[in-house]
Amino acid sequence: MSRIDVRKTYKLYIGGQFPRSESGRSYVVNDAKGRLLANAAQASRKDARDAVVAARAAFGGWSGKTAYNRAQVVYRIAEVLEGRREQFEAELRAAEGVTPARARSYVDASIDRLVWYAGWADKITQVVGNANPVAGPYFNLSTPEPSGVIAVVAPRGPLLGLVSVVAPLIITGNTVVVIASQDNPLTAITLGEVMATSDLPGGVVNVLTGSQTEIAPWLASHMDVNGIDLTGVEDAELATELEVAAADNLKRVRRPAPDTDWLAEPGLDRMTQFLETKTVWHPIGV
Amino acid sequence: MTFEYAPAPESRAIVDIKPSYGLFINGEFVDGNGTSFKTVNPATEEVLAEVAEASDADVDEAVKAARRAYTRVWSRMSGAERAKYLYRIARIIQERGRELAVLESIDNGKPIKESRDVDVPIVAAHFFYYAGWADKLQYSGYGSTPLGVAGQVIPWNFPLMMLAWKIAPALACGNTVVLKPAETTPLTALLFAEICQQADLPPGVVNIVTGAGDTGRAIVSHPDVDKVAFTGSTEVGKAIARAVAGSDKKVTLELGGKAANIVFDDAPLDQAVEGIVNGIFFNQGHVCCAGSRLLVQESVADEVMARLKRRMATLRVGDPLDKNTDVGAINSAEQLAKIRELSEIGESEGAERWSAPCDLPANGYWFAPTVFTGVSQAHRIAREEIFGPVLSVLTFRTPSEAIEKANNTPFGLSAGVWTDKGSRILSMANRLRAGVVWANTFNKFDPTSPFGGYKESGYGREGGRHGLEGYLKNTEKGADA
Numbered sequence: 001m002s003r004i005d006v007r008k009t010y011k012l013y014i015g016g017q018f019p020r021s022e023s024g025r026s027y028v029v030n031d032a033k034g035r036l037l038a039n040a041a042q043a044s045r046k047d048a049r050d051a052v053v054a055a056r057a058a059f060g061g062w063s064g065k066t067a068y069n070r071a072q073v074v075y076r077i078a079e080v081l082e083g084r085r086e087q088f089e090a091e092l093r094a095a096e097g098v099t100p101a102r103a104r105s106y107v108d109a110s111i112d113r114l115v116w117y118a119g120w121a122d123k124i125t126q127v128v129g130n131a132n133p134v135a136g137p138y139f140n141l142s143t144p145e146p147s148g149v150i151a152v153v154a155p156r157g158p159l160l161g162l163v164s165v166v167a168p169l170i171i172t173g174n175t176v177v178v179i180a181s182q183d184n185p186l187t188a189i190t191l192g193e194v195m196a197t198s199d200l201p202g203g204v205v206n207v208l209t210g211s212q213t214e215i216a217p218w219l220a221s222h223m224d225v226n227g228i229d230l231t232g233v234e235d236a237e238l239a240t241e242l243e244v245a246a247a248d249n250l251k252r253v254r255r256p257a258p259d260t261d262w263l264a265e266p267g268l269d270r271m272t273q274f275l276e277t278k279t280v281w282h283p284i285g286v
Numbered sequence: 287m288t289f290e291y292a293p294a295p296e297s298r299a300i301v302d303i304k305p306s307y308g309l310f311i312n313g314e315f316v317d318g319n320g321t322s323f324k325t326v327n328p329a330t331e332e333v334l335a336e337v338a339e340a341s342d343a344d345v346d347e348a349v350k351a352a353r354r355a356y357t358r359v360w361s362r363m364s365g366a367e368r369a370k371y372l373y374r375i376a377r378i379i380q381e382r383g384r385e386l387a388v389l390e391s392i393d394n395g396k397p398i399k400e401s402r403d404v405d406v407p408i409v410a411a412h413f414f415y416y417a418g419w420a421d422k423l424q425y426s427g428y429g430s431t432p433l434g435v436a437g438q439v440i441p442w443n444f445p446l447m448m449l450a451w452k453i454a455p456a457l458a459c460g461n462t463v464v465l466k467p468a469e470t471t472p473l474t475a476l477l478f479a480e481i482c483q484q485a486d487l488p489p490g491v492v493n494i495v496t497g498a499g500d501t502g503r504a505i506v507s508h509p510d511v512d513k514v515a516f517t518g519s520t521e522v523g524k525a526i527a528r529a530v531a532g533s534d535k536k537v538t539l540e541l542g543g544k545a546a547n548i549v550f551d552d553a554p555l556d557q558a559v560e561g562i563v564n565g566i567f568f569n570q571g572h573v574c575c576a577g578s579r580l581l582v583q584e585s586v587a588d589e590v591m592a593r594l595k596r597r598m599a600t601l602r603v604g605d606p607l608d609k610n611t612d613v614g615a616i617n618s619a620e621q622l623a624k625i626r627e628l629s630e631i632g633e634s635e636g637a638e639r640w641s642a643p644c645d646l647p648a649n650g651y652w653f654a655p656t657v658f659t660g661v662s663q664a665h666r667i668a669r670e671e672i673f674g675p676v677l678s679v680l681t682f683r684t685p686s687e688a689i690e691k692a693n694n695t696p697f698g699l700s701a702g703v704w705t706d707k708g709s710r711i712l713s714m715a716n717r718l719r720a721g722v723v724w725a726n727t728f729n730k731f732d733p734t735s736p737f738g739g740y741k742e743s744g745y746g747r748e749g750g751r752h753g754l755e756g757y758l759k760n761t762e763k764g765a766d767a
Contacts, residue, residue: 130752134735226741244531247524250527250742250744278721279722281735
């Protein structure tokens with residue numbers, strides 16, 4: 001008789017922990033052929049609010065780390081992902097029904113993207129900051145700072161899409177609450193396991209699984225969220241509703257991008273869109 | 287001993303205010319289809335002129351003119367040629383600087399000392415700075431593709447300066463504009479329209495439509511406007527953010543503030559007091575980045591307050607055109623009512639009110655420089671933007687307490703720090719969540735220096751290389767424009 005598998009329970013990833021949804025709900029996730037893969041936690045409004053609290057609590061420490069340190073942590077995520085690549089390839093094949101070669105290329109690109117963004121941590125300030133030659137005896141310097149807590153609606157790509165929207169936010173010091181792809185949420189939680197074992201402080205990335213239309217409005221209207229990335233919102237009406245709600249505290253909004261080619265090399269804008277510019281003046285004298 | 291000052295009025299003869307003004311559309315002044323409104327001198331309540339109120343149809347005409355000019359002329363012109371127009375404008379502003387300054391003081395109420403020595407020089411410098419970018423955009427880091435037609439709505443506190451902050455970068459980047467000045471201060475924008483004519487700027491590149499909130503809404507929500515730039519209240523800023531939701535419009539918002547001006551016990555106190563006075567009484571406190579919350583370290587609070595009151599008593603409040611005037615008129619009856627209301631709330635909530643002894647003119651809108659002590663963080667005068675010459679004083683003991691109080695606001699536009707200790711300045715500057723931090727100085731502005739807020743003070747930057755971003759299209763692959 002063959003051995004019975006020990007199956008994994010997929011839960012949320014909040015504040016470095018893996019709690020179930022406080023609502024006690026779950027939903028069925030099928031593979032590409034419509035067979036049961038697992039039950040995923042169906043996050044509630046309360047879970048979303050808990051995730052924001054965790055992200056806010058983590059913001060001071062994470063944004064206060066040196067850029068070099070953040071770079072090493074994100075690089076470490078790439079290292080750990082590389083070590084578990086077979087698991088991710090298998091998950092992608094099952095969830096998306098892609099070929100082994102395709103699955104491998106997504107994992108390769110995800111690891112490489114993490115490495116690419118890791119290197120930006122201590123360079124983005126030099127590229128987008130400025131010394132300003134004001135017409136007077138003043139030292140004047142503009143530097144970028146993270147906007148704060150960013151809510152993200154992740155696109156469909158369960159691994160590469162997710163990595164491509166989260167990495168640029170955390171590398172600059174933001175903390176994140178991300179709603180994983182509703183149809184393919186399991187890989188996001190497995191990626192949470194990678195992050196939880198990569199020296200990433202708890203709360204820097206929080207992953208919710210469940211219904212986009214249920215959870216996203218609570219994050220869009222949350223007064224302690226500083227920005228929202230709508231990349232994965234495919235319903236234009238919902239996107240507009242979320243942007244309207246985001247205006248309540250003037251969140252920085254990134255509008256949906258349905259046709260993004262995630263395999264292409266990104267530009268700077270996923271980082272710069274959630275950066276503030278601080279300009280400091282001081283007199284020059286004796 | 288007190289010094290008596292003889293009156294030193296600047297002559298008004300240099301300005302020629304017409305009885306009525308139309309809209310500036312497609313290079314010409316036109317009557318428009320709407321009604322009209324009056325603009326008054328806030329120092330005397332004298333009606334200065336009748337000004338056309340642009341209707342939706344007028345705004346549509348202006349946007350069409352801007353679109354035509356964009357498609358046929360401005361977007362096709364080389365950056366070097368655009369630059370020369372902007373340099374011309376900068377030069378004419380310098381040539382007609384005194385006229386602009388006097389008109390600004392008459393329509394706005396600000397002291398001639400400030401309009402002449404701060405506003406107008408910065409306006410000219412701003413055009414000069416962005417003129418030079420027009421043919422160098424490929425080096426900016428933001429590409430060189432303009433957005434199209436920019437709809438711009440500006441406030442009444444720095445009418446001409448806000449116009450320059452909006453128009454100069456927009457034009458340098460190859461956009462055309464429809465700009466609405468505030469309804470209480472339209473005159474210098476209309477004089478700027480004449481300057482555009484003198485500069486032979488192609489018709490439609492700059493369109494000035496006067497009016498109030500409805501005109502502003504028509505501009506912001508016009509479907510053929512590609513970019514919205516707004517400076518004003520946080521409330522209107524939020525309404526704009528809602529109005530553009532779901533569109534492709536690019537938006538920059540420069541909104542309210544409630545800046546903390548933090549004074550440590552080792553600060554050079556005389557300089558700090560000058561900085562506090564400049565921070566809150568410059569331009570009658572009608573400044574979004576005003577240092578309206580003084581956070582003073584407990585050990586020097588009494589001494590700072592004594593010096594501050596002594597200094598406030600020397601402020602000369604009165605005729606904006608008098609060259610000795612430090613504090614001019616409140617811009618409008620409406621604003622005066624708001625300042626009075628919040629000040630009364632300050633008193634009724636238990637803060638202690640003190641105003642500098644000064645004789646206020648009988649006519650016009652005036653408010654004596656005022657300071658509230660014993661203010662707590664819960665008081666409305668510590669939380670809401672008063673936008674007038676009213677300072678709220680709170681105390682702190684440790685740097686961490688100062689940071690916590692300073693950041694305890696939905697705003698994040700500016701902050702000030704006064705201390706002799708360099709490492710403390712840098713640590714405070716790092717921890718303050720504000721877009722501009724003035725250390726051992728306050729209220730300094732320069733065309734090369736980016737300005738703008740965190741949190742509910744808005745988004746986007748004006749000034750410097752960063753100021754170009756809001757007027758250029760991000761053409762990176764997959765970018766969110």
